[in-house]
Amino acid sequence: MEKIKKIADKIRKRVLEHTIKNNGGYLSQACSSAEIFASLYGGLMNLNPIKEPLVPKPFMGVPSPNNKNYLPGYYFNGEHTRTSDRFILSPTHYSLVLYAALIETGRMAENALDDFNKDGSSVEMIGAEHSPGMEVMTGSLGQGLSQAIGMALGRRLKGETGKIWVFMSDGEFQIGMTWEAFQFMRHYKLDNIIIYVDVNKQQCDGNINSVMQLGDLSDKLNSFGAKGITINGHNIDEIWNAAKQEHKEKPLVVLCNTDPCCGISELKTNAGKLHYIRFKNETEKQRYLEELKKLEDELKKE
Amino acid sequence: MQKLSYVHNKNLKEFAKDKKDILVLTADLTSSCEADYFKSAYPDRFISCGIAEQNMMSVAGGLAREGFIPFVHTFAVFIYRRAYDQLAMSIAYPNLPVKIFGFLPGITTPGGATHQAIEDIAIMRALPNMTVLEVGDATEVETVLDIAYSIQGPVYIRMLRGEILRLFDKNEPLKLDTPRILSDGKDILIISSGICTEEVIRAVNALKNTGLSIAHIHISTLKPFKNNIIKNFLNKPKYGIITVENHTIIGGLGTIIAEKLVEYNINKKLIKLGLQDTFAHGAGKHYLMKEYGFDAISVINNIEILTGSKFNIKKEYLEKIEIEPMHSLAKPEAL
Numbered sequence: 001m002e003k004i005k006k007i008a009d010k011i012r013k014r015v016l017e018h019t020i021k022n023n024g025g026y027l028s029q030a031c032s033s034a035e036i037f038a039s040l041y042g043g044l045m046n047l048n049p050i051k052e053p054l055v056p057k058p059f060m061g062v063p064s065p066n067n068k069n070y071l072p073g074y075y076f077n078g079e080h081t082r083t084s085d086r087f088i089l090s091p092t093h094y095s096l097v098l099y100a101a102l103i104e105t106g107r108m109a110e111n112a113l114d115d116f117n118k119d120g121s122s123v124e125m126i127g128a129e130h131s132p133g134m135e136v137m138t139g140s141l142g143q144g145l146s147q148a149i150g151m152a153l154g155r156r157l158k159g160e161t162g163k164i165w166v167f168m169s170d171g172e173f174q175i176g177m178t179w180e181a182f183q184f185m186r187h188y189k190l191d192n193i194i195i196y197v198d199v200n201k202q203q204c205d206g207n208i209n210s211v212m213q214l215g216d217l218s219d220k221l222n223s224f225g226a227k228g229i230t231i232n233g234h235n236i237d238e239i240w241n242a243a244k245q246e247h248k249e250k251p252l253v254v255l256c257n258t259d260p261c262c263g264i265s266e267l268k269t270n271a272g273k274l275h276y277i278r279f280k281n282e283t284e285k286q287r288y289l290e291e292l293k294k295l296e297d298e299l300k301k302e
Numbered sequence: 303m304q305k306l307s308y309v310h311n312k313n314l315k316e317f318a319k320d321k322k323d324i325l326v327l328t329a330d331l332t333s334s335c336e337a338d339y340f341k342s343a344y345p346d347r348f349i350s351c352g353i354a355e356q357n358m359m360s361v362a363g364g365l366a367r368e369g370f371i372p373f374v375h376t377f378a379v380f381i382y383r384r385a386y387d388q389l390a391m392s393i394a395y396p397n398l399p400v401k402i403f404g405f406l407p408g409i410t411t412p413g414g415a416t417h418q419a420i421e422d423i424a425i426m427r428a429l430p431n432m433t434v435l436e437v438g439d440a441t442e443v444e445t446v447l448d449i450a451y452s453i454q455g456p457v458y459i460r461m462l463r464g465e466i467l468r469l470f471d472k473n474e475p476l477k478l479d480t481p482r483i484l485s486d487g488k489d490i491l492i493i494s495s496g497i498c499t500e501e502v503i504r505a506v507n508a509l510k511n512t513g514l515s516i517a518h519i520h521i522s523t524l525k526p527f528k529n530n531i532i533k534n535f536l537n538k539p540k541y542g543i544i545t546v547e548n549h550t551i552i553g554g555l556g557t558i559i560a561e562k563l564v565e566y567n568i569n570k571k572l573i574k575l576g577l578q579d580t581f582a583h584g585a586g587k588h589y590l591m592k593e594y595g596f597d598a599i600s601v602i603n604n605i606e607i608l609t610g611s612k613f614n615i616k617k618e619y620l621e622k623i624e625i626e627p628m629h630s631l632a633k634p635e636a637l
Binding site: 062063064065072129136137138139140142143146147148149150151152153154155157158176177180181183184187188 | 349350351352354356357359360361362363364365366367368369370387388391392395396397430431454455
């Protein structure tokens with residue numbers, strides 16, 4: 001668990017570094033989900049190993065009948081086998097967190113973020129199917145889960161034992177299609193899907209409760225026939241134990257209550273505007289540099 | 303005149319028999335989309351999705367990624383109006399082999415505007431990676447599956463159900479991007495698709511003894527449209543060209559032909575019959591085709607406009623015309 005904590009801290013540090021360098025970034029997403037990504041890529045998921053950290057390929061064109069060079073980004077998740085798991089990142093506004101997790105778990109080269117949001121690179125800001133770690137085309141919110149269901153049902157039909165892990169944001173539970181998906185999973189008794197939700201209570205327009213309230217998500221999920229449990233999303237033991245919960249004939253949904261400012265308290269000054277952090281002036285940037293120094297010092301202690 | 307029923311229902315069951323990768327997905331319209339014979343025969347390969355088209359589309363994408371060939375069946379309107387983002391991002395973008403069967407094209411249903419797919423071709427044609435097919439008779443309903451199944455990507459099929467005429471010889475299957483040349487002529491060129499082809503056949507038959515020389519071409523592949531067969535025909539007609547489609551005249555067959563005329567630098571008068579940028583309403587197929595001006599009589603009226611002649615053909619006469627299955631005039635080597 002110490003190892004996982006260290007990965008989480010390094011994810012936070014790397015995303016903060018990157019945000020400072022680029023004068024902006026999806027920083028709060030890293031703060032809320034660092035422990036979840038660290039756990040998933042740190043051993044919760046059964047992914048095949050990678051021989052050495054991979055360097056992302058440049059953008060190779062979109063899929064088409066004429067594009068023979070096309071390759072989705074799942075090669076970072078190891079070889080696809082009948083027993084290996086799959087990872088679906090539904091809200092690709094978390095791409096930077098995924099990239100950081102790939103680097104910190106030795107799947108992607110250290111300097112890969114130099115290509116982030118650069119023209120002609122596959123390391124896109126809001127990742128697409130060809131971006132590192134991506135299995136399918138997501139980012140249009142709500143579509144990740146249903147695609148995952150198709151894969152889960154397909155794998156069950158083929159008799160494969162590997163699971164599908166889905167990362168979702170709480171905002172996606174405002175979408176009607178999400179509930180169509182839960183209805184479907186219950187009907188087909190799909191239990192080879194595990195969903196981790198970053199319940200950071202934030203969305204693009206601000207705090208979820210001010211935009212569109214979700215009500216009791218756990219109640220809603222359980223009444224839709226899923227196994228919904230709520231945990232502290234920064235507690236690594238709870239994240240790991242949740243995955244062991246029995247969920248026969250139904251999907252497991254782990255609602256991770258998180259703090260979008262966790263580990264970087266300076267973010268609290270941006271309350272209500274956490275979706276994308278952009279520094280207003282040099283003094284603000286300085287304060288984040290101090291936060292970075294704090295994180296670095298802590299990592300040295302570990 | 304041979305009239306057949308449950309053509310797709312029987313054919314799908316037979317076609318999918320030994321193709322275990324085919325799964326059929328429906329959204330509470332199984333028998334309405336003639337997928338119930340498949341459902342009874344292969345229940346393990348049938349996936350009922352309920353009235354939840356958005357989820358169904360993305361699930362189909364996920365299944366295709368695992369090596370299956372999902373055959374999605376529902377009314378066309380619910381495919382491209384209700385679940386377009388899912389269709390675009392979960393299926394078309396990754397170029398996945400999902401075959402989408404859209405029923406009730408244009409005014410083929412008395413269900414009114416909510417059920418009538420009048421702009422589907424325009425939308426599906428604009429979607430990268432998508433192949434767009436439309437069937438016009440029983441032979442095409444029977445043979446469209448071979449084409450759809452063989453294409454390594456998404457295919458949208460504008461499908462027919464219920465009682466369907468056999469207009470084309472049973473041994474002349476639908477071929478990708480291959481127009482059917484039903485008659486050749488130098489005065490007028492008529493290009494039709496789907497259920498409109500029957501109307502045009504009636505009109506052309508009625509004008510047989512007038513001395514007018516009419517070329518008639520049936521189109522079943524709306525995308526890709528790269529064949530060179532059509533070019534020579536576009537060049538020929540003395541008076542002009544008429545397109546007839548069961549769709550809005552914006553973005554469908556008429557637009558394709560207009561694009562081709564400009565592409566080939568051919569200067570001909572073009573009349574586009576179909577829904578003239580309007581929604582329709584709930585009524586019978588023949589009533590609506592007449593009301594919106596794309597039935598056999600309307601075709602004749604427009605030929606009269608182009609040629610400046612009067613033919614005095616009566617509606618009753620048109621209805622009595624017996625239609626026998628036709629052969630395409632095009633020789634295989636010319637294709």
